[in-house]
Each structure stands twice: as structure tokens, then as C-alpha cells.
Amino acid sequence: MSRTHASRRIAVAIPAAFGAFVLTALPASATSTPAQIATSKTNGVAYLKSLQAADGSYAGSGLSNEWAFSAFAAAGTAAVDVTPGGDTTKNARTVYRNLLSTAGWPSASPVVTDYERGALNAYAAGVDPARVSASRNLVADVYGYWQSTEAGYFGPSSTYNGTVFAALALGGTRTQSGGQRVPQALLDSVVARIRANQHNDGGWNFSKAEGNPTALNSASDIDMTGASMAALCVAGVPNTDADILQAKAFLKGKLVPGSGAFNGMFGVNTDSNGWAVSGLNACGINPQTGDFLTSMGKTPVDFLIAQQFKPGGGFKYLPSDTVPQAYASIDALRAVAGGGFTAAPPTPATPGTPKWVGETAFTPGSAAKLAVTVDDGAGNLKVCSVSVTPTGSTTTLGDVLTAATAASVPSGCVTSVTPPSGATGPVTAVNGKANSGSGTWKVSLDGSAFTGADRGTTVGIGDTIALRWGA
Numbered sequence: 001m002s003r004t005h006a007s008r009r010i011a012v013a014i015p016a017a018f019g020a021f022v023l024t025a026l027p028a029s030a031t032s033t034p035a036q037i038a039t040s041k042t043n044g045v046a047y048l049k050s051l052q053a054a055d056g057s058y059a060g061s062g063l064s065n066e067w068a069f070s071a072f073a074a075a076g077t078a079a080v081d082v083t084p085g086g087d088t089t090k091n092a093r094t095v096y097r098n099l100l101s102t103a104g105w106p107s108a109s110p111v112v113t114d115y116e117r118g119a120l121n122a123y124a125a126g127v128d129p130a131r132v133s134a135s136r137n138l139v140a141d142v143y144g145y146w147q148s149t150e151a152g153y154f155g156p157s158s159t160y161n162g163t164v165f166a167a168l169a170l171g172g173t174r175t176q177s178g179g180q181r182v183p184q185a186l187l188d189s190v191v192a193r194i195r196a197n198q199h200n201d202g203g204w205n206f207s208k209a210e211g212n213p214t215a216l217n218s219a220s221d222i223d224m225t226g227a228s229m230a231a232l233c234v235a236g237v238p239n240t241d242a243d244i245l246q247a248k249a250f251l252k253g254k255l256v257p258g259s260g261a262f263n264g265m266f267g268v269n270t271d272s273n274g275w276a277v278s279g280l281n282a283c284g285i286n287p288q289t290g291d292f293l294t295s296m297g298k299t300p301v302d303f304l305i306a307q308q309f310k311p312g313g314g315f316k317y318l319p320s321d322t323v324p325q326a327y328a329s330i331d332a333l334r335a336v337a338g339g340g341f342t343a344a345p346p347t348p349a350t351p352g353t354p355k356w357v358g359e360t361a362f363t364p365g366s367a368a369k370l371a372v373t374v375d376d377g378a379g380n381l382k383v384c385s386v387s388v389t390p391t392g393s394t395t396t397l398g399d400v401l402t403a404a405t406a407a408s409v410p411s412g413c414v415t416s417v418t419p420p421s422g423a424t425g426p427v428t429a430v431n432g433k434a435n436s437g438s439g440t441w442k443v444s445l446d447g448s449a450f451t452g453a454d455r456g457t458t459v460g461i462g463d464t465i466a467l468r469w470g471a
Contacts, residue, residue, distance in 0.1 A: 031260075032288060032301045037336060040305050041075045043313030044333035048072065049082055051326055056083065056090030059099055059121075066096060066117070067330045069124040074339025078348040078355070079125035088350065093125045097357065101133035112145035112155035116165040123173035126345035128358030130181070130371070130446075131462035137385075139181065139464055140369035142169055144385035144409040151381060152193035160197055160208045161224065166190060167231035168341045176356045178344070179447045183466040185375050186383060187235040194228055194235075195243055202250035204228040222264030222272040225250055226279030230340045233283040244283055251276055252291040259306070260298035261319075270307045270315050273300050274331030282340030304332045361393035362461045370465060372404060374413060376433050377469040384413030397443060398422060398455030400465060401430075424456030430467060438471040 032040075048068045052058060059066035069079050069092070080093040099105055100122060106114035119129040119138040129138040145162070147153040155162030167190045170182045196210040203220025204227075210216075229247045233239060254262045261268040262276050277300050280287045288299040307316045307328070314324020315332040334343075347355050362368055367389045374382040386404040388395055402421070404414035418429035427441045428434055430453075435441060442450035443457055444466040453467060 031293070031297055031299050032305055036305060037301070040308055040336050041333065043308065043311055044315070044329065044336065045072065045075050045077050045313070047309075047313030047324065047329055048333065052082060052084050052092060054084050056087070056092055056095035057099070058092055059096055065326050065330065066121045067327070067334075068092075069096070069121040070339060070342045071330045071334040071337065073124035073343035073345050074334045074337035076337075076346045078346050078350075078353075080348045080353050081350050093127060093357070096122070096125055097127045097132060100127070100138070101136050103135070111159075112142060112162040113165055115141035115145075116154075116162070116169040119169040119173050120165075120342040124342045124345060126348075126354075126356050128176055128356055128462065129169075129173050130464060131358030131360070134359050134363040134366055134368060134461070137369045137371065137462055139170065139173070139462075140371040140385040142166055143371040143373075143383050144369075146383035146410055148382075148410045148412065150193075152189040152191075154190070157193075157210075158208050159206070160204070161206045161227070163190060163193055164204075164224070164227050164231045165341075167194065167235045168227070171231070171234040171236070172340070172342050174344065175446050176358070181447045181464045182371075183373055183375065183444065183447075183468070184236065185381055185468070186373055186466075189381055191232060191235050191237060194231055198228070198243055198246065202246035202248075204247075219265060220250060222251070222254060222262045222266075223275040226275035226277070227341065229279035230282035234340065239283040239285055247279075248285060248291060251280070255292065255294055255300070256298075256303075257294040257296045258298060260292075260294060260300045260303035262300065268303075268319060270304060270317050270325075270328040271331045273303050274328070274335040276300060277304065277335035278331075278340050281335065281338050287335075301336060304336050307332060359461050362388075362390040362395065364391055364393070365389065368461060370400060370459070370463065372400065372408070372413060372465045373467065374430060375466070375468040376431065377439065382413045382431070384408035384410055386413070394461075395459050396423070396455060397427070397453060397457035397459055397465070398424075400459055401427070401455070419455070422455050424454060427453040427455060427467075430469070433469055435469075439469055440471075442468050442470070444468070 051065050058068050080091045082092040084090050100118055115138050122129045145154045150157050153163045154166035171187050175181045199220045200217050201220050203225035205221045206224050225247050256263050262272055264272045277287045288301050292299050315329040317325040317328040345355055367387050369385050369387055372384050372386050386408050388403045401417045415431050441453040443453040444450045445463045
């Protein structure tokens, strides 16, 4: 990352309830009480509300304050309830959804973390990231950055953080019913890359280390260790896993006994503590007990709350600062509230307002993207974004496969399908691999149970399509 520490919030900082450990009933040994945490959340939310622009926005070109949605959700505030001067037509969720839906978003030269940031924050705001609009599917956008020659990486492997936030975005943004929308085979592939980048000291950094002994032996970063831990856990790795335990030990070794801060490569600061605590939260590791209660009775949560202005609610970036900083306030509030790097949207307080919004049907004649994986059962996973132009409100698996055979991003996701045409009929071969005995092609939509793949299978807007060969 070429940006300064405070501004490099990779436009993707944060999943989560990713199984996030919510700090509501802490053991007696914890030093920040539930009442103190509740007050911190209330004041923090008030400060983040003050950052909303008069037009209702938190986001614009480049990095912005949209990460506030992840903090709001973790703290129990629905983005749709956040309005400038009570003007509900300019509520934060609607304004953000409209921004994500524009053709010019995120920029003329986007990178994968743009879409990961969008997915994580749209989810927290109550916008289905796969159904933002008729033309915006953030899950498919992320799929388009899969590295076919380095399976498991998203975006250039040299910028490792893009792969970490892919795991956070794809594993952490669940379906509206709370289910995992992407196949486990995809998450497992990303997990393998995250493990391969773990440094010898137990942590991670923003750059690729896999295969480079010098890099693997270099010092790790507090922030990326927290994010990588969260990525592993949200992808299904248990907190008893050896790599999680090594990361936990790395963080423990960086604790400052007198304050509960983590002493990282950028020194003591709120952002690093926030990311580390969010990583612990996402893995269900209490940041106020055990290894994270120092010999002087301090915890990482204590440090964060000590950084908060009272009653203003904003958080300092450095202990010496005299004014609050937006990113530090977002990172701190999300962590203190018990969040990982995103969180499921809370139920809105505004009467009659739905928890979720999202496009419900294709626009006939208009192009739309779908996220597709093809797993041949032999370790050859294909991942891509496919553009379709339905003639109705839904399309079919056959039409998606026909479109994928013609073009996909990355290319080569689907090279052949049998039968190659037809409105209905079982799919008997994909990419040259044919059904054989009990091994047949099956399909899952949005994480549903795998069933026999048929060209006539109905596919709706935003459906995440997983094809798999097996029994």
C-alpha cells in the first residue's frame, strides 16, 4: 500500500458479524464494563451520524467514510435510519445504493478492493450486494478478479490484501436469509493462499509473502493480522486452528501492558487496535480476557475507549491527537461494538422500512452480471463473472452457460457444455468432463443444496451459481 496508515483503509476495512463475538456479557475479569461499552457505542454512533453530508452521503470518489455502515450495523443502528436533518428521502442506505448503481462507480480504473469494500458496506447497510441494481452485482464484480493462473488469489497476488478482503466479502456477506452464498470450495481455495502468506512470526502484512523466505521472515503488521484472522474465520476456519493460534500469539506479544494498545509498525494507534480487535471478534476470541488482559489489568478495548472523546463520541488516531479522526472512529466503534469487518444489518427503527433492499428481477433486454464457479471435483476450480442479457425477468442455467462459453471474466471459465443448446435437459458434460456413474454435474444457487444441473433451471437476478461434478 502506498498510502499513509490512516488513509490506506483499503477502501475495505470491514465483515461483521462473521460470527463476530458480541461484547454484551463479559466475564468479571474484563476491564471495560458492558455499561461503558454501551455508552461508547451510543456516543460513537452520534459522532458517525455527524459525518453524513447534507445530501445524505458518506461515500464519493476514492476512499471515503462509507465504512461507517459496518460500524453502524455492529452498533445496532440501521443505515436507513441515518438521515440528514430527518429527511428520510436522503437516508444513508438509499443514497449509497444509488451511488453503487451508477455506471461510473467506482472509477475509470477500478481494483478488486473497490468492489470488496462496496460489498461489505452494502451488506451492512442492508443492500443485497449481489442485487444492488439491475446492472450492479458486487459479488460478480469480485469474481471477475479471480487469478486463473494463481488460483485462490483475487487481484494481483502482489497486493495480498485484495485476497484477504475477497474472503471477507465473499464469506461475510451472507444471503438475506443468513446463508453462505458462495461454495465452500471457493473459500477453501482462498484460505490456502492466506495460510501460505502467514509470516514466521504468526502474523501477516499487506504484501504477498508466499514463496518468499525473506518476506515470510519479515515483521508482520497488526492491521493485516487482524484482517487475515477474520478472513480465515469467516471462511470457516475454527479459532482452535494452529494458524489462528499463531496469529493470536503474535498479537498477544504486541500488547502494551499499561494501556492495552498493540505496538505495531506504525506505533500505537486506534486503527491498528480496531483491526486487531475486529479480527479477534470475528474469530470469537474475547479481546478482554485471557491472553488479552495484560499484567496491568488493561485490554485492547480499554485502549480504544480511552481514545474516545467524551461526550463528543469521536476517536483519536494517535493518543496525542486533540481532534477526532473519521477512520479511527469507524474502526474503533466497529471493534468496541463487537464487530468483525462487516455485520448483518439490524432491523430499522423507521416503521415500515425493510431490513433489506435489492433488485428482484432482471430488466429484459439489459445486460446483467452473474457470479459463476465450475468445480470439476478434481481440484480444478474455475471462477468468473458472466454477462447475460435476459429476455424476461429470469433466465435459465442453459442460457448462462451459453453466455459463459462465449465470454467470461476471466476467460476460459466454461469452454464447452453438453448439450450445447436446448431449453431444458440435463447437463451431461462441462469443460469436457462428462457424467459417469454416480458422478454427475449438479448446481447450487445462492448456497442452496446441490441438485442435478438442467439447462432449464431457473436463474434469478443476483443468483450465485455453483456447478459441481460429483456424487
